[in-house]
Amino acid sequence: MSSEHTVFQTFLGALEGAGSVLLTCFAGYIVARRGLLDHSTVKQVSKLCTTLFLPCLLIVQMGPELSVSSLSRYWIIPLWGLISTAIAHLIGWAGQRLLHLKHWTIIACGRPNSNALPLLLLQSLESTGVLSQLSDDGDLKRVLNRAKSLLLLNAIVQQVITFQLAPSVLRLDDGQHKSDAGPGTLRPGPGRILPVAQDEERVGLLDDSEDQEEADGINGRGALQPIQDMPDYRWPRHLEFAKKPLLTVWTYMSPPLIGAIIALIFGLIPPLRETFLDEDGTMFPAITQSVKNLGELFVVLQTFTVGAELALVPSSSPGVLQTVWVLSIRFLVMPALSVLFVFLTAGKGWYVDDRLVWFLLVLIPAGPSAMLLVNVAELVDIDQGPIAGCLTIAYLLSPLMALVCSIGLAVVDAKS
Incomplete structure (x- = not known):
């Protein structure tokens, strides 16, 4: 009876947490639908999130x-993130081949929202008391901070994998190009360098105005490719051997x-760690x-901004079979x-x-697909409507994460 009561209380707390996530997303949706945000503004805010706030x-x-000791303890988090993402993509690929689905379903099956959604869910679980079950010393703040750190470590791994894979897979779909220019026509003007697509969840990488792109002679799809025309920095002759590999690494x-990388350097070097990361450090307050x-x-x-993006991207029916397949993988197969x-x-x-690591291993592969699908679809010039429609349904179902959380906590209790 006591055990059943605990599971029920956990489910209610997790449901409240998932509901708060959905309401935050819904607020962005309403604001955008009311015309208080336009597509250009949402893209700029999202880009700001990715280029400044997330780093x-x-x-x-x-x-x-x-630290060295932490990395030796928590290596299972990024490894499981890598393995589970690979498995989900493979399942998505098998479904696409057997059921003759669109190729975007492969990425939708394989890539969960690994940043904003689980981080906000953790905050909500802490406020509802659910996270206290994973605390051994009663310090909820410490547990929450450690959980966020481990989720972000996984997110970086998934980001690297997905952005090497997503553009080439999505290009296999019908490709209704908005420009007559071929895919190889990228020629940035003097001094203009386009970055590689680099957002984990979503970010607008094109300029706000398509007319400006045409005036500059830029094909936006090139933003997903390595930088083509790097300036000549006149490398010293004795360092010429390192020029090509370094520039290749920089484009990614x-x-x-x-x-x-900065976090890793500061964490592994004791003087920097003590100066900047310890609360008693000299540079911490300022x-x-x-x-x-x-x-x-x-x-x-x-x-x-996820909610605002869903409101502003014209959606269309993704098809019953494709929707059921993607949602089944994201909310049933991967959590199981x-x-x-x-x-x-x-x-x-x-x-x-x-216990916290065990719980996060359950949480990492679950949940709705990442919003990056819409942005990559925009950049590779395929129809975004079905993808936006599928994601809208997926985020409406995000309270199902309460069930995943309660089952995960029950498993953690059973293994403790």
């Missing part, structure tokens, strides 16, 4: 957890990835606190697989004995 969050949230860098303030803007603002993984492996000494 700041990564530095202050991941840095303290990226992104603000979040740079933020993660510099780190400012970075922390900016980073805290990311979670709610990004979730808000993650629960099975934790049930079979946790507590056997294969990885860290940590």
